[in-house]
Amino acid sequence: MDDSPHLSQTSPDGPEGTGCLASIPRACLFAGTTPLESMPNLASYCGGPSLLVKRDDCNGLAFGGNKVRQLEFYFGAALSENADTILITGAVQSNFVRLAAAGARKLGMECHVQLEERVASTDAAYRVSGNVLLDKIFGATLHSYPEGEDEAGADLRLQEIAAGLRTAGKNPYVIPLAAGHPPLGALGYVVAAAEVLIQIQEDKIHVDEIFVGSGSGATHAGLLFGLRALGSPIAVTGVCVRRDAALQKPRILSICDQIATLLQTGNKVTDDDVQLIDSFLAPGYGVPNQATLHAIVTGAQTEALLLDPVYTGKTMAGLIHRARHLQDTDSTLLFWHTGGIPTIFAYQDAFEKALRNSGANPDTTQESAR
């Protein structure tokens, strides 16, 4: 392994129950712990349980987000191989891509990003603002890929770009998209599970259920795996943002199995542990519905939270729905803020429409905002 100054360790031994986590290379992209805050204004708006937010939008690198935690392990692998260039593929407004471009700069590397046509957006800002603008400011080399649902093809194209870079004397590292690769990024959320359990213990609070966006599934699976490995029964509800619950469930179970293999330990996640709601997914990935836009406006106007139309807005819509319908007002729900803030600026038309209709019914789930 390289002795790069950027490589860090989880802790000398790693949290008990998480196998060989501490020996897996991890780059340092942010130091410390993200805040765990209460949301009293949103709780009184919902009129139900206590509400908390875990602020992974505040984790320090380039507007932050869940992908910072995931990238620590991909960059760890890249540094161990002495890579000088990172390659990544994602949607045009991908947060993963923006944070890979940022992380590469922080660690002294080049970055090539491939932007896939996943969302048929008509918003003029979609192709030029938000994450696309930031990718350019970080000096990433941009490539485009015409398909949005061709994970294997997008990976293959990245490998071709990497081969060209090798011929030019570079040492590239490719972050893969398709399933079937060791889920290194999910390990960031095994670490995060240990972190939140310490906060819960120190604050002497009780958490019944965590709401988190479920896209590739790395965040959801890592968190669930970590909680169960560490002996916590807290429920984790994944709010589907990419595919419906029937397709997402086997994906989460499979990532949990792969995490266990990677960590050389057992997998304590059961079928019943994988809870998903997909009622805020429509009309599809990257297109916000009325409830999502309403949830974003509500989060901003009650707790000054900035939420995005692709991931955290849908997740917040799920949390608000649960909070408003839960009978047990003694329970505590935790919203895991996974970032995505720059995307707000790529959806200007949708927001202007939402603000005109900001009295809309938050439980309307199917109506497209367009």
Ligand SMILES: Cc1ncc(COP(=O)(O)O)c(C=O)c1O
């Ligand atoms: C802001 C944000 N939240 C949630 C997710 C979903 O995370 P995952 O892909 O690990 O399921 C993503 C994925 O890109 C994201 O960018």
